[in-house]
Amino acid sequence: MSVVRSEWREVGIHTVGYVAAIVAFVLCCQALAAPVAGTVHVAAPSGQQLSMTMKIDEAKTTLSLTGPSYSWFSFGFDTTTMEGYSLIVEGLNDARTVVEQNLLGSGTPGSPQAIQNVSILGTSYDAAQNLTTIVLERANQTGDPNDPSFSTSMTSLDVIWAYRGSATPALPSPTLNYHGRNGRGDVSLTFSPAPEPATVVSLALAAIGWLIQPRQWRRRARA
């Protein structure tokens, strides 16, 4: 009788242990903010394609900027007019540089920030489509008062874009200059949850916990 009671007590303790472990995993996953991502596609009046993808993780943001391979191009953040934080990509094809620059108002582009906080992860050039893509990384909070913070709680963002609207492969424009009326505009970017490896791992661990549990009970019952 007492053996049966102690076995049941052990079973109870194990069940509480596993449930506690699963609750801990769930709480842990909630504490780690889930990444979000979003993309904007722009078709300029000339038919030129530009796009930007942002993936915001817990601590850093990865940006993928695509624009004409024969022109400088730029995206600006949290604005519908020519002002505030922007990333300006200069050069041609896959020979590119990027700067953080705060635009001061319509017609006044300002100059590159004194402290630059973006790093280039890679650049690719699609000759058939005349497109360049540059992939960048930046800390969500750089500590630089000139940089906006990015956060996984963001749901949408106003974005401006620009390039030298009159440039062509035969008439390239690598250095920042007036975009012209057809070379600028604004769009809205919407964020949605991005796949998170941590959730998959924790779910797998929780599942293993549940699978192991009856096996131990069976082994104990046989002994």
Ligand code: HEM
């Ligand atoms: C040398 C650099 C630049 C010059 C001289 C310049 C000049 C101008 C001028 C004169 C206007 C008003 C006329 C128009 O609508 O076209 C304008 C508007 C605009 N610019 Fe620029 N720009 C420059 C760089 C940029 C950059 C890097 C962006 C970033 C995406 C940008 C985004 C815009 C936008 C969205 C507008 C329309 C809204 C507004 O007037 O504020 N510009 N720019």
